[in-house]
Amino acid sequence: xxxxxxxxxxxxxxxxxxxxxxxxxxxxxxxxxxxxxxxxxxxxxxxxxxxxxxxxxxxxxxxxxxxxxxxxxxxxxxxxxxxxxxxxxxxxxxxxxxxxxxxxxxxxxxxxxxxxxxxxxxxxxxxxxxxxxxxxxxxxxxxxxxxxxxxxxxxxxxxxxxxxxxxxxxxxxxxxxxxxxxxxxxxxxxxxxxxxxxxxxxxxxxxxxxxxxxxxxxxxxxxxxxxxxxxxxxxxxxxxxxxxxxxxxxxxxxxxxxxxxxxxxxx
Amino acid sequence: xxxxxxxxxxxxxxxxxxxxxxxxxxxxxxxxxxxxxxxxxxxxxxxxxxxxxxxxxxxxxxxxxxxxxxxxxxxxxxxxxxxxxxxxxxxxxxxxxxxxxxxxxxxxxxxxxxxxxxxxxxxxxxxxxxxxxxxxxxxxxxxxxxxxxxxxxxxxxxxxxxxxxxxxxxxxxxxxxxxxxxxxxxxxxxxxxxxxxxxxxxxxxxxxxxxxxxxxxxxxxxxxxxxxxxxxxxxxxxxxxxxxxxxxxxxxxxxxxxxxxxxxxxxxxxxxxxxxxxxxxxxxxxxxxxxxxxxxxxxxxxxxxxxxxxxxxxxxxxxxxxxxxxxxxxxxxxxxxxxxxxxxxxxxxxxxxxxxxxxxxxxxxxxxxxxxxxxxxxxxxxxxxxxxxxxxxxxxxxxxxxx
Ligand SMILES: Cc1ncc(COP(=O)(O)O)c(C=O)c1O
Numbered sequence: 001x002x003x004x005x006x007x008x009x010x011x012x013x014x015x016x017x018x019x020x021x022x023x024x025x026x027x028x029x030x031x032x033x034x035x036x037x038x039x040x041x042x043x044x045x046x047x048x049x050x051x052x053x054x055x056x057x058x059x060x061x062x063x064x065x066x067x068x069x070x071x072x073x074x075x076x077x078x079x080x081x082x083x084x085x086x087x088x089x090x091x092x093x094x095x096x097x098x099x100x101x102x103x104x105x106x107x108x109x110x111x112x113x114x115x116x117x118x119x120x121x122x123x124x125x126x127x128x129x130x131x132x133x134x135x136x137x138x139x140x141x142x143x144x145x146x147x148x149x150x151x152x153x154x155x156x157x158x159x160x161x162x163x164x165x166x167x168x169x170x171x172x173x174x175x176x177x178x179x180x181x182x183x184x185x186x187x188x189x190x191x192x193x194x195x196x197x198x199x200x201x202x203x204x205x206x207x208x209x210x211x212x213x214x215x216x217x218x219x220x221x222x223x224x225x226x227x228x229x230x231x232x233x234x235x236x237x238x239x240x241x242x243x244x245x246x247x248x249x250x251x252x253x254x255x256x257x258x259x260x261x262x263x264x265x266x267x
Numbered sequence: 268x269x270x271x272x273x274x275x276x277x278x279x280x281x282x283x284x285x286x287x288x289x290x291x292x293x294x295x296x297x298x299x300x301x302x303x304x305x306x307x308x309x310x311x312x313x314x315x316x317x318x319x320x321x322x323x324x325x326x327x328x329x330x331x332x333x334x335x336x337x338x339x340x341x342x343x344x345x346x347x348x349x350x351x352x353x354x355x356x357x358x359x360x361x362x363x364x365x366x367x368x369x370x371x372x373x374x375x376x377x378x379x380x381x382x383x384x385x386x387x388x389x390x391x392x393x394x395x396x397x398x399x400x401x402x403x404x405x406x407x408x409x410x411x412x413x414x415x416x417x418x419x420x421x422x423x424x425x426x427x428x429x430x431x432x433x434x435x436x437x438x439x440x441x442x443x444x445x446x447x448x449x450x451x452x453x454x455x456x457x458x459x460x461x462x463x464x465x466x467x468x469x470x471x472x473x474x475x476x477x478x479x480x481x482x483x484x485x486x487x488x489x490x491x492x493x494x495x496x497x498x499x500x501x502x503x504x505x506x507x508x509x510x511x512x513x514x515x516x517x518x519x520x521x522x523x524x525x526x527x528x529x530x531x532x533x534x535x536x537x538x539x540x541x542x543x544x545x546x547x548x549x550x551x552x553x554x555x556x557x558x559x560x561x562x563x564x565x566x567x568x569x570x571x572x573x574x575x576x577x578x579x580x581x582x583x584x585x586x587x588x589x590x591x592x593x594x595x596x597x598x599x600x601x602x603x604x605x606x607x608x609x610x611x612x613x614x615x616x617x618x619x620x621x622x623x624x625x626x627x628x629x630x631x632x633x634x635x636x637x638x639x640x641x642x643x644x645x646x647x648x649x650x651x652x653x654x655x656x657x658x659x660x661x662x663x664x665x666x667x668x669x670x
Contacts, residue, residue: 055569056443056555058450059293065437077567103291103554108568130291134281155295157457180295181455
């Protein structure tokens with residue numbers, strides 16, 4: 001069984017929900033990322049989404065745009081990020097790692113070369129924001145053959161027919177984007193999310209992670225009541241922004257947010 | 268030899284031109300693009316829609332634009348006859364308005380009260396603000412902060428037309444970043460907003476519908492050539508930024524085997540310097556802004572900054588149909604650098620009394636070279652995509668003149 005599936009099964013058996021932090025790799029320095037990944041696990045993270053910086057992050061708001069700029073200022077490359085995952089795996093063989101980003105950095109490596117290198121480094125899945133299932137026909141079997149899950153988004157605007165299609169195309173989990181907008185947008189509406197998640201559950205079999213607009217323990221708790229996983233990104237990346245000049249403080253600040261979320265979600 | 272494809276049959280149903288094009292956007296936009304596609308499929312052959320479009324082109328834009336034989340310049344160059352397709356005479360001064368008229372009609376049919384656009388030189392922004400004013404639509408235009416500085420005149424024109432210009436400070440602060448920001452706006456306001464893309468790029472169906480609206484250029488030029496020159500032209504030349512004026516001229520001729528075609532990219536300081544905007548000449552395929560196409564990128568797949576004296580060509584990608592036409596060899600893609608474009612700008616102004624846009628000057632620079640290799644019984648049609656008024660301050664600056 002793949003790591004992501006195993007993770008959701010274990011959590012389900014414990015009647016708990018997945019806490020899924022997102023940070024951009026190499027932000028603000030390459031050395032920060034691997035220790036931060038370990039610290040996030042200690043603070044209660046179940047799965048880590050590691051952002052692959054891109055020069056043109058079309059689906060991201062200002063917070064993650066700046067994270068990409070910081071990471072690219074010292075040329076954080078896809079290969080660097082795979083090295084980070086490899087280093088992380090030396091002492092953590094259980095926490096799933098998902099690379100999240102845009103298609104072009106993958107495309108430039110070539111699907112086969114990327115998938116082999118990613119699997120070899122210990123990556124479990126990829127989420128490419130600008131790759132809907134219709135355009136993934138070529139890359140999907142390549143990811144599959146290398147044991148990598150391909151995680152697709154579902155949006156508030158996604159029709160029922162498309163939810164079905166996405167549910168069949170994806171593996172690992174589905175990522176429900178809780179609002180129309182970019183990352184870091186205004187707060188989500190929990191009732192709306194609850195009703196959409198129920199719709200998705202009826203149409204697709206995969207576990208459902210919800211992201212966009214989850215900022216604190218309260219919103220994490222509310223979403224964990226209806227979804228299988230809670231994704232938190234901009235709220236964490238904000239801390240990296242705040243402490244970019246004193247990176248030693250980053251893990252603590254992010255850990256505090258995650259611990260509070262963990263506690264709220266588990267009670 | 269392999270059979271020539273029927274160029275009129277592309278894109279395919281999923282928006283691909285061979286391996287290029289497609290629909291690479293975040294899930295939130297898929298519904299809106301499906302809706303746009305369905306609406307366009309329904310309207311594109313609808314007689315009333317076509318009649319409305321043609322009416323606006325005739326009475327608001329001033330079409331057909333003339334096909335003008337640049338007799339004196341042709342003689343000086345000494346070779347083929349150079350004909351200019353006078354898109355510079357359109358209302359607002361460039362070909363861009365052909366497309367904004369069409370998309371604004373679509374916005375109206377879809378009941379969207381708000382339009383947004385990205386712009387580089389400001390020509391597409393002005394053309395969008397213009398149709399928005401006429402239809403009473405709310406209009407916001409995204410423009411890189413660098414370009415807002417470079418193109419002050421057009422920024423003020425847009426404001427006078429009632430549009431709001433939003434400077435974009437992320438990334439390289441130019442056209443590509445303006446397009447990112449417009450996409451972000453669209454994702455957020457997808458219910459009430461129509462995104463008027465300014466060139467044949469973006470996700471399907473944009474490359475198709477922008478092309479279809481711009482094809483009026485080539486259809487007219489074809490008819491005018493037959494009438495005025497008595498035959499089809501031997502060659503077509505157009506500048507390529509995103510590629511809308513070029514595809515508009517080329518497309519109606521693609522199945523005419525005897526017509527050679529040249530797309531001219533911006534070589535900036537020179538292709539060898541790396542400081543240019545010529546993805547077809549010196550880039551490689553990748554995915555940006557919703558489609559697969561030739562791009563200027565580094566080894567890690569990050570998009571790199573472009574350089575050109577002409578803001579309208581300063582874009583690291585190109586419409587996907589051009590990528591395909593390059594690969595199948597139907598169109599030759601070449602480049603002209605800043606100096607060549609500037610000298611063509613001055614030459615046409617002095618010899619013919621026509622001041623071309625700096626973008627169009629790239630096409631003129633190449634046409635001059637090409638004409639010299641051809642004979643006086645041959646004909647070249649150059650797309651004079653816009654007029655140069657907007658560039659006077661840029662040229663004055665290069666000449667060291669301050670006002
Ligand atoms: C006069 C003119 N020509 C050409 C272009 C380049 O665009 P495209 O390649 O889409 O025709 C522009 C863009 O601003 C323009 O203003």
